Structures are given as structure tokens and as C-alpha cells.
Amino acid sequence: MTDQNLSKGRILVVGLGPGPEKWLTPEASDALVIASDLIGYGPYVERAPHREGQLRHASDNRVEIDRARHALELAKAGRVVAVVSGGDPGVFAMAAALFEAVDHGDETDRAVRIEILPGVSAMQGAAARLGAPLGHDFCAISLSDNLKPWAVIERRLTAAAQGDFVIAFYNPASRARPDAIHTAFALLRSLKAGATPVALARAVGRPDERLIVTTLAEVDPSLCDMSTLVLIGSSETRFVERPDGLAPWIYTPRHYGAGR
């Protein structure tokens, strides 16, 4: 490693958004152009336009720390590395994995230039399609398996209900823990009104988008897959009926108590 390489190499952690080009920021588009190397989960790397001379390092879904280490080594060798991530890389995604790698690395890792490029996260794309469910206080919880004890998830679901937050679930369906979403909904049904608006927003902004607008009493958790973002209202969240057979809008008023 030379000083020259150190000053030139860097890592750009790029948020691709939920899918469509129209939600990709100019900053993220530029990063995909200037990078010498793209690193990421295969389907995300595939989203970037192919460019001559650019190296592509696609990897599997469960190797975030290996991927982060690889990015650090490339940057220290003077490469401009775009680590691509769906949605916003700062929200349940690659940015945290990268800083974990730096935290457990050595002094040279801490000197690497790192820039996080934010993007539209899945809950924002879903909210935009549904109305304005995130119009007031909300929380985001990942149900991903392996990453935390179920007791922590249960504690957070209980707190989210007690605080009457709107709730967004990321990673609701998990191969290692297939009953997680069922258990989560059962717990919330014991803590919140059955009439609470619920939406399942799958593959938002993509050709296979599917939106289900329902209630906590009626939702079928088995309809959630790994591409589904789940939104659960607060006690204030309301439906607004629409004509012509369209699904109702869902929104959460800015004023507490306004909907009563």
C-alpha cells in the first residue's frame, strides 16, 4: 500500500432504492459510473449498467462482512469501490456491515475514505404507494433471523405498541425462522385494535409490485415474503375510501387525536 493509493482509494456505499430508475439519486447514478469496482449481492450488482473496464464482484446474500472486508482491501489498493445495496444502505443494509468491519479491523481500515450515499428505503416507497402511513411517529423493525434473539424483537414490538407508533417491518419472512411473522402478528393482535390498518407492500416500484390493504384482525401473515414491507398503523392511522374500486388510501394524521 502506498500513500498515493491511500489518497485515491475509497468506498462509496450506494443506495439503489427499491428498484426503479426514477428513485435512484443522481449521486448514486454517478457513483456507479465512476467506480472501478462494484461489490454487492448479485441481484443488486446486476441492476447497475455494465461499463467497460469496471470489475464486478457479485456475492451471495449472507456474506456482508466478507464483502465489507473485500471493499476495504480494494480501497486500500487504490480502487474506487461502489458497494451497492438495495433501498437506503444506512437502513438495515450494507453501511452497518462496513463499519462493523472497520470497527474490528486495524488502523489502516480506519483511514479508508468512506462515503455513504443515501437512497429511498423500502418503507418510503411503500408509504408513497399507500398514502401517508408514515405521516406521524413511526418505528422500523427488522424481523431478520440470526441477527438478534427473539426476546429482543418481542421487547421492541411490545414497546412499539405501548408507544402507539406506526410500525414498519423489514425482512418479515425468513427461511431460518418462518414462524416469526406469525408470532409477531399474534403479539400485536394482543396489544392493538383489530381495526388497525395494515398494508403488505411487495416489490414496490417493480413490475411484480403487489399491494394488500387490510386490517390487523384480517391480515394473512403467510402472504409476506422477503420482498414484502409490512406497515401497521397507530391508533390514529385511518383509511380514506376511494371511488372506482381503488383500494383505500392509508394515512396517519399529523395531529394526535385529529381523527377522533
Added chain:
Amino acid sequence: MTDQNLSKGRILVVGLGPGPEKWLTPEASDALVIASDLIGYGPYVERAPHREGQLRHASDNRVEIDRARHALELAKAGRVVAVVSGGDPGVFAMAAALFEAVDHGDETDRAVRIEILPGVSAMQGAAARLGAPLGHDFCAISLSDNLKPWAVIERRLTAAAQGDFVIAFYNPASRARPDAIHTAFALLRSLKAGATPVALARAVGRPDERLIVTTLAEVDPSLCDMSTLVLIGSSETRFVERPDGLAPWIYTPRHYGAGR
């Protein structure tokens, strides 16, 4: 109102992001071009490039419902109305105000075509500059005055601490309730460790950006103004020291208990 006007008129609720062009989505940029009318809080309307023939309706900060009603009337008259909002319009912003107006309006309001165009929200811009504080479960709470009883804020802060969420505060400084941020931090200090990482991120992405990285014990709440986004870590959130006098990164590991 004619059928032709109804089919042509529509409302695009546009998220401008935290400020810089590089964070404005292509969808939002296009909306600012195709709109016949721009409606919004003055400083947001000013951010859009001036276009010949486009009407601009700038208004004060506290008239969201009037603005929403105005947009509905223009759309029903066949206009293509861009309602401009900072950040993401779905997060503590104009989208909820618009659906409130529709909810309290008549049948013709419910038939208006409405599209919400998501954007990068302030907490995402702040998180990107700071590291990856939103790498694990988090919640977003508005401290805005007038919009909810203090008891609701207190209940949510307590729940957020009990659930050990990372916390983002929007609108931390309020003219009508100047001691809110002090009271909020005092409550959190009674519930969380003093060493918890805290960041005050002001005007992120703009020329007057200012980032303060500190702890819950040491933070000075009087440094928050209306352009400040406050981030408060969970028990897992960690600092990563950097060389050359740079402020440490802040990140929240994806694995609960990983940092211990």
C-alpha cells in the same frame, strides 16, 4: 369542473430531499418540470428551477391544510399540481396534510389523482454523514409543537427507550415549546446510559451543514434549531474512532449483542 379536467388534473406530492441536487430523484426532478403549478412553503418552492408559464404559489410554514385544499381545487380544475416538500413528503410532511384534506373533503376530492413521490428524508441524510446509526431498529419522533399533547411525546420517548430503539427527533426546536428538547433529553437521560452516542446534524448536505457527535450525558440541547435532526443511539450503537482529527463514525451493528 368537466370530466376532461378531472381526467387531466392531478397532484404530485414531491420530496425535494434534504437540500442538494444530488439527492433529488429523477422522478421528483421530472415533476418540477411537468407541473403547471408549484405549491409549497416558500423556501421549498424557491428550490425548484424557474420555468416559463409555471405558476408558483408560495405560502407560509403553518398553513398545510390550506395548501392541501388549494392543491385539490387546482387539480379539479385540470391543473397538474406539484406540492413541494422538503425531505420525504411521506415523513412528517405534506402527504399526510393532503390526505387529511381529502378525508375531510367531499366525494370530488376522493376522485382526484394523487401521486406521492418519495425522497431522501433528513434522518437518512444525517445518518449517511455520521456512519450507520440507523443500521438496526429505530424510531422517528416529531417534537413539533401544537401537533400533539406532551403526554403523547413522553409516552413515546419512554417506549422508545424501553424498546432500546435508535431514536431520530424531527423538529426538535419549537418557538411555541422551546423547552421541549430540554425536557426530552432530561427524560432520556433518566432512561438510557450517559455514554449513549448522540449526534446533532444541522442542515445536512447544505453549505451551512454542521455535525456534532457527542454523548447523551454531554449533549447541549440548546444547540438544536429547526434545521437540526437529532440521532440518539440504542445500547448497541458504537463510536469508531478515526485518524487525522476527524469526528468518530457512529454505527449500530446489525447483530444484537455483537458490540459487547
